[in-house]
Amino acid sequence: MRVTTLANGVRVVADPAPGYETLALSVAAGRGARQEDEARSGWSHLLEHMVFKGAGARSARDIVETIEARGGSVNAATGYERTSFQVRSLADGLQLGMEVVADLVLRPTLDPDDLEREKLVVAQEIAEAADTPDDFVFDLAQGAAFADQPLGRPVLGSEATLAGADSASLAAWRARLYAPDRLVVSAAGAVDEDELLALAERLFGAAAAAPDTPFHPAQFTGGSVAQRRSLEQAHLVLTLPGVGVTDPAYFALRLFAEALGGGMSSRLFQEARERLGLAYAIDAYAESYQDAGMLGVYAGAAAANAGKLAELVAVEILKLAEAIPADELARAKAQLKASLFMAREGLAARAEQAAAQLLAFDRVLPTAEIAEAIDAVEPADLARLAARLLGERRAAPAVLGPAKALAAAERFERALFG
């Protein structure tokens, strides 16, 4: 895939795929909630909502009607390190999609009345997340893992921090967040590379530069949180430090998580669910930011089993850290590589992945190169990584549920570190 950089820094990448009748477009800014200080928490997400209320000459209704009238859809997502605007459409929809997204990203109206109404909508989104235990417990763990840092605060912010945003401050925030040298235009499927380039030049080539917000390195502080709630189940998210996307041990971390709890043949699924029946849902994941990360396990369990389950997770982490059997590493590698291929079959994932890689690595990684990097990981790499992460002697367990489940957080830490 060839990457073209416009004069103002906007990068453009096309991934044309024969045989597809539709396309996916992703315009992604390599900034997000991680840029927010405490007072601005949630502003990036609020801004992403607000651009849909009016942009360029388009009303809120026009923005979506013009795309949906032709069978397309437009969406957006705000993360800690990336904000993406995504269009799915039939093959003839590239120009329209690009024009609409250019308005959203560069010329949002940010009307004050709309802003006050949208704050109420986001308040409901915050309430909806709080009502969903297996969402909320992740927020708790994130806050414990990265205490007093942007990565530890919810992307949605809070009613209090959103109250401080007005049209002028959001406009200034937009200029920084979506500045052209942090912006990528990526399209996959039924797209013509020349057409995409010409559109990008015309629609994004004149976007004005803006100073970046300062970069603050992230620090996995650790911490333990146990919150009582009257629920049928206990919900646990048990995390350890991980590594960032550019860390040489990145794939070792992914493979560790895969072997630990990545599929039905993983250690946690086999032990906790199949052998002991301690949980219905249990899985492990690796989350990596630019310079930091997490290894995490989510589980839902009967309150009476929560402590036992947390201990089992700690024990399995320690066992895997000591030595990973060759067949388990081979299986983790096969799983991770296959998921690469399968992800490439979805156009939306394909466009988004190219954008994410450009933003993280300044280039698009060929699938074969990723597969080679995965294959190159040795058992000793996993052992070294695990020793390094456990050596920090920090964890961030979060438990949400009935009172008798709450000791599980402490039991996890005690089983890990004595």
Added chain:
Amino acid sequence: MRVTTLANGVRVVADPAPGYETLALSVAAGRGARQEDEARSGWSHLLEHMVFKGAGARSARDIVETIEARGGSVNAATGYERTSFQVRSLADGLQLGMEVVADLVLRPTLDPDDLEREKLVVAQEIAEAADTPDDFVFDLAQGAAFADQPLGRPVLGSEATLAGADSASLAAWRARLYAPDRLVVSAAGAVDEDELLALAERLFGAAAAAPDTPFHPAQFTGGSVAQRRSLEQAHLVLTLPGVGVTDPAYFALRLFAEALGGGMSSRLFQEARERLGLAYAIDAYAESYQDAGMLGVYAGAAAANAGKLAELVAVEILKLAEAIPADELARAKAQLKASLFMAREGLAARAEQAAAQLLAFDRVLPTAEIAEAIDAVEPADLARLAARLLGERRAAPAVLGPAKALAAAERFERALFG
């Protein structure tokens, strides 16, 4: 797509797709929780869990390890009218996937100790669903819509009904549920049709016939349910009768739901969220079974807004029932047709859809035929359908949330029927 029927009734369909490096296999039985009387509620889902505990000569661990070791995955899902076993794998995984699934479907071990342990796992799955308000409110609405019928009971069953299942009764249930004349083998992607046929013949060709459970027509009874729970938000599912998949008005129903609340340009999204800020999430859907269906709206809203929102949904349904503007119908058609194309880009969806169509219509519907059927719907068809559904004067609203939200269910019915 050519459909081959084996001597014992098993149907086989292949959808080879050039350019794909992976495949999706779906072995689907056209039966599910709808076959269960009250005492057997949840048995189909429990059986689907149990086959993974051991089948043929394979242990629980072997079943998943053998597939996952080569980068594949195996899953299953139980619905009211269909139970599916799905494999995703690289191109070389067809034979292994078929062999494993044949064991799961035809030769599960159903060990009594495993069964008792698995009942505890399903109990946790039931508890997890109860903890998730935007899952649970759908169960409430389903129960109100189809009171005292299998379609009104949760697919998961209850601890009480699962207690009644033993190995022998599950074995008998399996023979009926997965009988060959209700079974479809469907594969898409990097598959060879001749290989698939040969494998199906060898692995499923000798499966023994079994009498079917009797078919009881479904009846949308209607009913109202309001359940108090201490939550941040009120969660609403507001339903009306719909039509079955073989009803001539099927696509009119789909288009009605699409226009009502299918995208960001839909009436409900524009009115409830964009103009009034009454909800963060709101959307409409059509659910169709063989002979019955539902038109539904889900919304999450602040408790104080729930009543107003329910009334607004009723008013928008009535307005749309009177007349649908040409541009709104055109947009709904474009959306529905585009979603057809996009769904075909995912191999798992493609294999599953072919299986579902064979089970429902005894043939696979060409995409072009579906697109034509959608195009043929006239505004008068929607008006006629709406008059028919509203004419039943039955609704099934469900509200879950704080006390002051609970009157919303009644307000919905009053606004609809006076």
